[in-house]
Amino acid sequence: MTTLAIDIGGTKLAAALVDGSLQIRERRELPTPASKTPDALRAALQALIAPLQEQAKRVAIASTGIIREGSLLALNPHNLGGLLHFPLRQTLNDLTGLPTLAVNDAQAAAWAEYHALGGKYRDMVFITVSTGVGGGVVSAGKLLTGVGGLAGHLGHTLADPHGPVCGCGRVGCVEAIASGRGIAAAAEGALAGCDAKTIFSRAGQGDEQASQLIHRSARTLARLVADVKATTDCQCVVIGGSVGLAEGYLALVEHYLAQEPAAYHVELLAAHYRHDAGLLGAALLARGE
């Protein structure tokens, strides 16, 4: 049965058809609208799925934000242009008339990556370093979503009590430092106003400040990985998101993790499904797999 899978991130929206053998067809992307009102997101989703929805029997959404009873509640509204709440399941159900499941993007990606490991490990954690920093925890073969959807929001654990204020209201969250937005926010002088993608390409051209910003992110992420190992004793940590998958980033995280005591070391892997982990995880969950 074909699933219309949708991934809602702070920077981009993606949609694709996912068939029974988990093959992705007709993948499309649009920028995430930055608007406090839900109308812009609804219109963008409508445009994104219009060419695909006829062919699908169900909808599966992986979305940034806390997903509670089918609705999106932003933990960090800055990542969504100030949008606080969006009725995800209801909107997609209204647009398509199809049964719809919604789950947090990093939780969905964790589930897909757990499947990709083919039973090798029962305890694993997925971390996306993207617009924000998101997480999904699989413990004893079960995906943790939490009673209120908050489980795995690892980006909002403490990295630095003297660090920047996070959009979630806490001070010094991992996300405020390590995420694409966190990298960009700390840029000064010639790099002020650049996004993380540009900062990575400047680092590749030898820009010292750009390189330091990326090291700061990777060092912060490595400490988070050590905290995650201490919390879950997971057998591997899978890294995704456009920052996480950027060339050289995982090797830097490995470099900084190696500086932590051995008890906190854990195997680090790049996401097997790359930028499609959220789409595929949501499709798997909608299929009850």
Ligand code: ADP
């Ligand atoms: P989303 O958060 O919408 O899921 P991404 O995973 O693409 O989207 O993450 C967006 C962040 O990644 C932005 O901060 C963007 O600047 C950054 N980014 C996008 N492409 C790259 C790249 N090739 N290298 C490094 N950073 C990137």
Ligand code: BMX
């Ligand atoms: C934020 C939070 C998480 C999300 C993570 C990664 C919001 C809107 N989102 O920590 O729910 O999983 O970002 O999201 O509060 P992405 O957009 O970077 O993929």
Ligand code: ZN
């Ligand atoms: Zn936070």
